[in-house]
Amino acid sequence: MRLRAPPGRAGRPWLVHRLAVARRGADVMDQKRRGLLHERTRLVAIVSEARDAWEAAVHEAEVWLQRALLISGQRSLELASFHVPEQAEVHLTWQRSLGVVYPLDAEIRLPPTPDLIAPGGSSALPIAASAYGRAVEAGARFATARSALDRVETELAATTRRLRALERRWIPAHESALAALALELDETEREDAIRGRWFVERQADAG
Numbered sequence: 001m002r003l004r005a006p007p008g009r010a011g012r013p014w015l016v017h018r019l020a021v022a023r024r025g026a027d028v029m030d031q032k033r034r035g036l037l038h039e040r041t042r043l044v045a046i047v048s049e050a051r052d053a054w055e056a057a058v059h060e061a062e063v064w065l066q067r068a069l070l071i072s073g074q075r076s077l078e079l080a081s082f083h084v085p086e087q088a089e090v091h092l093t094w095q096r097s098l099g100v101v102y103p104l105d106a107e108i109r110l111p112p113t114p115d116l117i118a119p120g121g122s123s124a125l126p127i128a129a130s131a132y133g134r135a136v137e138a139g140a141r142f143a144t145a146r147s148a149l150d151r152v153e154t155e156l157a158a159t160t161r162r163l164r165a166l167e168r169r170w171i172p173a174h175e176s177a178l179a180a181l182a183l184e185l186d187e188t189e190r191e192d193a194i195r196g197r198w199f200v201e202r203q204a205d206a207g
Helices: 008-072 074-081 124-206
Strands: 089-097 100-109
Touching (some): 100 124
Antiparallel strands (some): 089 100
């Protein structure tokens, strides 16, 4: 990393300031990284629990659907589907934390359950419909948690890259430049001192 510091003594305060800013930035980035790691750990547990709940709900719904099909047949299911014209709706609640905007919760609105027995369905069909409603709710919550985790992991990776850039390139480059400038200024001061003594000696000899 090449730096274009001001020449001479003016370069010292310039480098010192930029180095201090870089170190403060690294501290802030490290604190953010730690916070994101903690949030990631929390979300991983939530995602795992939500996935298990969703898979269990889907399994239960499939079991009741098979029972309904065995009792009433495919035709009754097709007829019942015409009585549910609406679709489920999902509304997300968002939050901002540690520079990341991600979904916090999902509010699911299921359409009202119609009479599924009258068109020729069995008593198992309404139970299956309710089970699939729970599966939709569980799936929405799982997708919400998964999206939140993905966003936090993306920000964690970006923060880690920026922190590593500061620690491995930016700060060492400024430290090296500051050390080189200090050596250069020290040599210049010694040369000035030698020339000063030489001038004084010449003046004394001339006198």
